[in-house]
Amino acid sequence: xxxxxxxxxxxxxxxxxxxxxxxxxxxxxxxxxxxxxxxxxxxxxxxxxxxxxxxxxxxxxxxxxxxxxxxxxxxxxxxxxxxxxxxxxxxxxxxxxxxxxxxxxxxxxxxxxxxxxxxxxxxxxxxxxxxxxxxxxxxxxxxxxxxxxxxxxxxxxxxxxxxxxxxxxxxxxxxxxxxxxxxxxxxxxxxxxxxxxxxxxxxxxxxxxxxxxxxxxxxxxxxxxxxxxxxxxxxxxxxxxxxxxxxxxxxxxxxxxxxxxxxxxxxxxxxxxxxxxxxxxxxxxxxxxxxxxxxxxxxxxxxxxxxxxxxxxxxxxxxxxxxxxxxxxxxxxxxxxxxxxxxxxxxxxxxxxxxxxxxxxxxxxxxxxxxxxxxxxxxxxxxxxxxxxxxxxxxxxxxxxxxxxxxxxxxxxxxxxxxxxxxxxxxxxxxxxxxxxxxxxxxxxxxxxxxxxxxxxxxxx
Amino acid sequence: xxxxxxxxxxxxxxxxxxxxxxxxxxxxxxxxxxxxxxxxxxxxxxxxxxxxxxxxxxxxxxxxxxxxxxxxxxxxxxxxxxxxxxxxxxxxxxxxxxxxxxxxxxxxxxxxxxxxxxxxxxxxxxxxxxxxxxxxxxxxxxx
Numbered sequence: 064x065x066x067x068x069x070x071x072x073x074x075x076x077x078x079x080x081x082x083x084x085x086x087x088x089x090x091x092x093x094x095x096x097x098x099x100x101x102x103x104x105x106x107x108x109x110x111x112x113x114x115x116x117x118x119x120x121x122x123x124x125x126x127x128x129x130x131x132x133x134x135x136x137x138x139x140x141x142x143x144x145x146x147x148x149x150x151x152x153x154x155x156x157x158x159x160x161x162x163x164x165x166x167x168x169x170x171x172x173x174x175x176x177x178x179x180x181x182x183x184x185x186x187x188x189x190x191x192x193x194x195x196x197x198x199x200x201x202x203x204x205x206x207x208x209x210x211x212x213x214x215x216x217x218x219x220x221x222x223x224x225x226x227x228x229x230x231x232x233x234x235x236x237x238x239x240x241x242x243x244x245x246x247x248x249x250x251x252x253x254x255x256x257x258x259x260x261x262x263x264x265x266x267x268x269x270x271x272x273x274x275x276x277x278x279x280x281x282x283x284x285x286x287x288x289x290x291x292x293x294x295x296x297x298x299x300x301x302x303x304x305x306x307x308x309x310x311x312x313x314x315x316x317x318x319x320x321x322x323x324x325x326x327x328x329x330x331x332x333x334x335x336x337x338x339x340x341x342x343x344x345x346x347x348x349x350x351x352x353x354x355x356x357x358x359x360x361x362x363x364x365x366x367x368x369x370x371x372x373x374x375x376x377x378x379x380x381x382x383x384x385x386x387x388x389x390x391x392x393x394x395x396x397x398x399x400x401x402x403x404x405x406x407x408x409x410x411x412x413x414x415x416x417x418x419x420x421x422x423x424x425x426x427x428x429x430x431x432x433x434x435x436x437x438x439x440x441x442x443x444x445x446x447x448x449x450x451x452x453x454x455x456x457x458x459x460x461x462x463x464x465x466x467x468x469x470x471x472x473x474x475x476x477x478x479x480x481x482x483x484x485x486x487x488x489x490x491x492x493x494x495x496x497x498x499x500x501x502x503x504x505x506x507x508x509x510x511x512x513x514x515x516x517x518x519x520x521x522x523x524x
Numbered sequence: 525x526x527x528x529x530x531x532x533x534x535x536x537x538x539x540x541x542x543x544x545x546x547x548x549x550x551x552x553x554x555x556x557x558x559x560x561x562x563x564x565x566x567x568x569x570x571x572x573x574x575x576x577x578x579x580x581x582x583x584x585x586x587x588x589x590x591x592x593x594x595x596x597x598x599x600x601x602x603x604x605x606x607x608x609x610x611x612x613x614x615x616x617x618x619x620x621x622x623x624x625x626x627x628x629x630x631x632x633x634x635x636x637x638x639x640x641x642x643x644x645x646x647x648x649x650x651x652x653x654x655x656x657x658x659x660x661x662x663x664x665x666x667x
Contacts (some may be wrong), residue, residue: 124623154568154587156595159623188595189624 086106121161121186121193134165143169155182160190168199176207179505194223198230210237221250230255232264235271244275262292273308281305300332312339330359334366341373347380350389357389364390364401371408375415384412403433407442414446422446434462437469444476453484471501478510487518541562554586555593562597565618604632611636621644 123131130149137146150158150166158166163186170179183200186193197220204213214237220230235250251268258264265288272281282305289298301437303318316339319332333352340349353370367390387408410425426443429436440463447456457480463473474497481490491514496506505513571590574582590655602621607629610656612616621629 121624122628154571154591154594156591156598156622158570189622201529409548 076177076501121159121164121190121195123161124159127162130376131162138169143173146399147173155185160186160193160196163189164193164196164199167196171199171203171206176203179203180207190274192223194220194225197223198225199226201230205233207238208475210241214235214241217291217520226257228254228261231257232261232267235264235267239267239271244271244273247271248277262288262295266297273301273305278305278309291406294325296322296327299325300327307383314341315339316343337370341370345427346374346379350382350385353386354389357393364397368404368408371411375411380412383408387412400433400436403429403436403439406432407436407439410439410446411442419450437466437473437522440466441469441472441476444473444480448480448483453480456480471497474500482514487514487521490514492520547558547574547577549581550586552583552585552586554583554589555596558590558593558595559597560593562594562620563601565601565620567620568594568598588639595622599625602626602629604628607632607634608639611638612640614640 066216086368102420134146134149137143137149146169147166150162152503163182167179167182170176170182179392180200180203183196183203185199186196190196197216201213201216201220204210204216214234217230217237219521220227220486221234231250232254235247235254238250239247241303248268248271251264251271254264255261255268261323265284269281269284269288272284282302285298285302285305289295289302292298299318299322303315303322306312306315306318316336319336319339323333323336333356337352337356338351340346340352349370353367367386370386373447374380374386387405390397390405394405397405406429410422410429413419413422426446429439430443431441440459444456444459444463447453447459457477460473460477460480463469463476466473472491478490478493478497481487491511494507494511494514498504498511501507558568558571561568568591570592571587574586574590598620601618602625607617609632611633617630617633
């Protein structure tokens with residue numbers, strides 16, 4: 064088998080952070096699992112309603128002062144419905160935009176979203192540059208899950224001079240989710256500049272920088288964030304993700320260990336950590352993590368099979384056996400097909416160690432549990448060829464030809480078997496059959512030519 | 525005499541009938557109605573009569589459409605120029621303008637009124653000047 068750096072096998076992956084998808088390294092090969100860092104679900108905190116009748120940009124009309132004072136008393140007493148009843152006595156055109164804003168805010172706070180929206184829109188018709196109306200309407204659209212509209216109004220609020228960190232941050236978030244990273248960076252930077260202590264903006268900026276593949280800037284920001292909040296496991300996870308992206312696996316491993324030490328409980332992160340330990344050769348820790356995972360029923364047989372391949376490729380048969388022993392206790396929880404895979408691995412270990420009878424028993428068990436286990440059929444056939452049990456091997460290969468996933472392998476295996484048995488005519492016939500079935504296998508033609516020459520030579524002697 | 529009596533009865537009925545507006549509760553272009561009311565300088569409260577007299581028969585979206593039309597009309601009505609024209613024409617100042625438009629209208633109104641007063645003063649001055657020149661002429665040419 065061709066050997067390649069396992070690190071090239073990473074599939075493209077997207078890791079969620081703060082509502083943003085972070086793009087990591089590309090590559091990809093079937094049958095390999097992704098190295099993934101699992102972050103907490105994105106959190107986006109919609110700010111609490113800050114109380115109406117504050118920070119308004121539009122002024123109360125002089126003839127409304129008395130009433131405004133009365134309404135304020137009602138609001139202070141928490142009587143929001145009474146406030147609405149008072150305001151609803153008027154036609155909207157009779158109220159100043161400031162009073163309309165108050166009305167809209169009270170509707171909003173009472174979750175009467177349709178009325179709140181109509182009233183904000185009304186206020187904006189009369190004063191299109193009312194910054195507060197744009198920012199409040201943006202919040203309303205966020206609350207009612209209409210992000211495109213929310214973004215429009217936040218952008219308008221900013222264009223009209225709003226210098227509120229929250230608005231910049233929300234605009235950054237919406238740009239990131241709707242339009243991609245580049246449009247979000249500046250907004251997050253602005254929010255972070257206005258509220259440098261607010262980690263939410265820094266995390267948003269980090270997500271935007273990473274998604275924009277501005278990794279150096281992201282790493283620098285992350286380093287700064289970690290130095291300020293070293294106890295935050297999600298930051299270490301981010302660092303691990305960035306390190307993975309730059310193929311700095313040792314840093315990734317150390318960061319993941321730190322995140323887990325700080326309380327990250329995600330089993331998928333543990334799986335990634337185990338993979339990294341395996342790849343970097345710290346097998347004891349890998350086995351320990353695998354053990355933990357198996358105890359929590361986290362590692363499926365596909366992972367085990369993958370780790371098995373890694374370990375055996377590195378000739379770590381004892382470690383592979385040790386890993387399989389961990390699986391043994393979980394056998395009853397596995398399906399029959401999965402158990403079949405397990406016994407195949409056992410058989411491979413036994414075969415490697417030259418213990419023929421236990422190997423045969425394990426192969427037999429694997430095929431009893433799943434008679435269509437193509438890998439088991441092919442592997443056992445190969446084992447039997449080594450034992451020079453050609454007839455049994457031929458039968459297994461013929462069975463394997465009926466299994467789609469290994470059909471090509473089985474056909475070629477049988478041709479190889481005939482060559483072993485020096486039955487060149489049969490081998491030639493088999494190769495013709497293979498070429499007919501898989502005409503893209505052009506190298507077969509060379510093999511056919513070679514065999515034809517051998518047969519010709521045999522006949523001539 | 526009989527003819528006069530009929531006339532008096534007729535005049536009374538006509539007079540009473542003049543104050544009772546015939547209103548429709550549906551099939552009205554409410555936005556146009558609101559607009560017309562606004563540009564006539566009348567209050568949005570004109571709609572109250574529809575609400576009071578139609579009750580449930582009033583079309584569902586009548587008020588919103590009326591107020592929207594009124595809003596458009598009032599934006600055209602409550603301008604500096606209109607205020608100036610009203611002030612200059614010595615018409616009463618309208619109080620139908622919404623808060624955000626009121627200042628412009630009132631500025632126009634004050635300036636219109638001021639312009640009119642200036643013009644009156646100027647005409648008066650011209651008249652006084654004419655009288656004064658007549659007196660000077662008489663003094664210089666005593667007969």
